[in-house]
Amino acid sequence: MAIKGVEELRAVVDTAVTEVKITDVHTHLYAPCFGDMLLWGVDELLTYHYLVAEVFRWVDMPYQDFWNMSKKEQADLIWKTLFIDNSPYSEACRGVLTVLNKLGLDTGKRDLEAYRQYFAGKTMEEYVDQVFEISGVKEAVMTNDPFDDNERKVWFESYKADPRFEAALRIDPLLNTWDQVWTRLKEWGYNVEEELNPTTLKEIRRFLSEWANRMQAVYMAVSLPPTFEVPENSSRAVIIEECVLPVCRELNIPLAMMIGVKKLINPGLILAGDSVGKGSIDTVEYLCTNYPYNKFMVTMLSRENQHELCVVVRKFRNLMVFGCWWFLNNPSIIDEMTRMRFELLGVSVIPQHSDARVLDQLIYKWAHSRRIIADVLFDKYKDLMETGWKIDKSDIRRDVEKLFGQNFWDFVNKKL
Ligand code: RAT
Ligand code: ZN
Helix, strand or coil: CECCCHHHHHHHHHHHHHHCCEEECCCCCCCHHHHHHCECCHHHHHCCHHHHHHHCCCCCCCHHHHHHCCHHHHHHHHHHHHHHCCCCCCHHHHHHHHHHHHCCCCHHHCCHHHHHHHHHCCCHHHHHHHHHHHHCEEEEECCECCCCHHHHHHHHHHCCCCCCEECCEECHHHHHCHHHHHHHHHHCCCCCCCCCCHHHHHHHHHHHHHHHHHHCCCCEEEEECCCCCCCCCCHHHHHHHHHHHHHHHHHCCCEEEEECEECCCCHHHHHHHCEECCCCHHHHHHHHHHCCCCCEEEEECCHHHHHHHHHHHHHCCCEEEECCCHHHCCHHHHHHHHHHHHHHHCCCCECCCCCCCECCHHHHHHHHHHHHHHHHHHHHHHHHHCCCCCCEHHHHHHHHHHHHHHHHHHHHHCCC
């Protein structure tokens, strides 16, 4: 039955977006078998690196003094500085409060000790169930780094698949610091040298394909600087063209490229010290043109890249745009980017990912994004209705399913 007026439209869109079960295509969460690597609870929420960057707007202590504090002391300092001495309306601060509120805690009391008590009474396993339930996420894609010794141990000794967590093979060290990591591949039994000769390239391909298979990775991923260029006479560009793309093609998995991060412009802040720069859209075009049988997922960190990225996505069926990444994951920018993407690409995008590093963040990142995406969708359907087009509830449900999960799976499974 066609929807009759804007009030009904509003209700149908809101219900569809609230109820849809999400596939979160990029997170830094881990399945429970990874143990302590899965972060959760209020102290982890408060010490999220987005908040570490914000607290140093106010405190003048040497960075190292902060890093020497215990997690609880860091959380206390952030709570006092960003929540008590100032109003916590930045997106990252607000997120903590959305989480507490949705868990049923009284944010009005500003009682950090009471929130700590709440988490102290929980086990990780039960909390994973609870967070997936409240956030409406059904699957989260992890970020899995074969160069991380803690992770390697789990993959080799104790990995236990959990249908809620999919793996993504993250290869930043291989692509961005080959001069440092080639010796590790050698230690692990790959017959490589620093020089990218034919044997080394073959062995890198073996490394990638063994790890992608071991993890059952749904894609390979890398974060890249604004200066990222292909083709180029650099180990990164050569490894991408000679190793990553052939293996992705053979396994029929996408390469996810996250372009535009300037690492450690303030090294004292560690994880919070990265910044942004405009990337080269020419490189994305080159890859999509020259590798038509490879699939690329792309997100760019600079707001200035967003329009040209949408235009290029229109040109290539082997290219999927995803998410409002990191410094773009703020309501005003999500709103703007989502409108532009829907206007240029219709339903054929992955509008958002959470990038959650702390399990609980699934709750706020998705609550906040669902609301904005619903607002934009409502406007778009309203414009359609004004043309006389009749919209059925089932049309809206179908579109919403695609936006929040199906588009990702269809792209991953697509054969070119
Ligand atoms: O958003 C973040 O948490 C960043 O620190 C990065 O992890 C980024 O998302 C990435 O995947 O490199
Ligand atoms: Zn990330």
